[in-house]
Amino acid sequence: MSTPTGRPVFLDLRRIRMPVMAVVSILHRATGVVMVLSVPLLVYLFDLSLRDERGFQSVMALLGSLPLRLLGVLLAWVLAHHFFAGVRFLLLDLEQGVDRRPARQTAWMVHAAAAITALLVAGGLL
Amino acid sequence: MSWRGANGLRPWLMQRLSAVYIAGFLLFLLFQLAAGPVFAFEAWRAWVAGPLVNAALALFFVALLIHAWVGTRDVIMDYVKPMALRFSLLVLFGLVFLVSLFWSLRVLFSVSPS
Numbered sequence: 001m002s003t004p005t006g007r008p009v010f011l012d013l014r015r016i017r018m019p020v021m022a023v024v025s026i027l028h029r030a031t032g033v034v035m036v037l038s039v040p041l042l043v044y045l046f047d048l049s050l051r052d053e054r055g056f057q058s059v060m061a062l063l064g065s066l067p068l069r070l071l072g073v074l075l076a077w078v079l080a081h082h083f084f085a086g087v088r089f090l091l092l093d094l095e096q097g098v099d100r101r102p103a104r105q106t107a108w109m110v111h112a113a114a115a116i117t118a119l120l121v122a123g124g125l126l
Numbered sequence: 127m128s129w130r131g132a133n134g135l136r137p138w139l140m141q142r143l144s145a146v147y148i149a150g151f152l153l154f155l156l157f158q159l160a161a162g163p164v165f166a167f168e169a170w171r172a173w174v175a176g177p178l179v180n181a182a183l184a185l186f187f188v189a190l191l192i193h194a195w196v197g198t199r200d201v202i203m204d205y206v207k208p209m210a211l212r213f214s215l216l217v218l219f220g221l222v223f224l225v226s227l228f229w230s231l232r233v234l235f236s237v238s239p240s
Binding site: 057 | 142145146149152165167170171174187190191194197198201219222223225226229230233236237
């Protein structure tokens with residue numbers, strides 16, 4: 001692969017070792033896409049739960065089933081990661097923690113906080 | 127800096143303002159859940175019908191759909207290069223978000239006390 005000027009481009013994803021900040025950035029995108037795709041489902045369940053007693057019960061039964069509880073833990077991690085990474089990006093916009101060392105530390109903190117949140121939710125749901 | 131015309135600042139700012147509101151609302155939800163989760167239909171409906179919660183939820187859905195739209199737009203423009211496909215996807219997601227928004231607002235309005 002090369003640019004119009006003929007300079008080589010190195011894009012072998014298996015051999016690129018990404019810094020942890022890049023992983024946070026990509027996961028922020030991926031988690032965002034996952035949640036965007038579940039927006040219509042969220043609105044549907046919200047509607048159904050408020051329609052009448054039967055709708056509410058069916059939503060509760062659905063959310064209480066094992067596959068949905070497992071999905072809930074996964075979505076909790078997705079939301080938590082997007083949330084913590086988002087807070088980190090907002091702080092970066094305010095020029096907080098821009099230097100390499102704090103940027104690296106806060107990126108690891110995002111991973112850790114998301115994992116802890118998912119574990120807490122798993123403890124509550126499973 | 128101009129606020130009109132093709133300008134990346136406005137969506138950039140909307141993305142961040144909506145993010146701050148969504149984050150604050152989620153924390154509010156978390157505290158509500160910690161204070162006492164709702165497992166009954168009437169209580170759930172009454173909670174959503176409360177004027178403050180009803181308005182906060184409406185603003186949440188508006189912020190969520192703005193946030194989702196700017197993010198989706200960025201992702202599509204980054205990865206989908208053929209113009210026809212890019213345009214089709216933007217229209218598709220724009221419609222999905224608009225329908226989701228009006229749907230959620232209609233639900234909120236139908237629950238709120240008249």
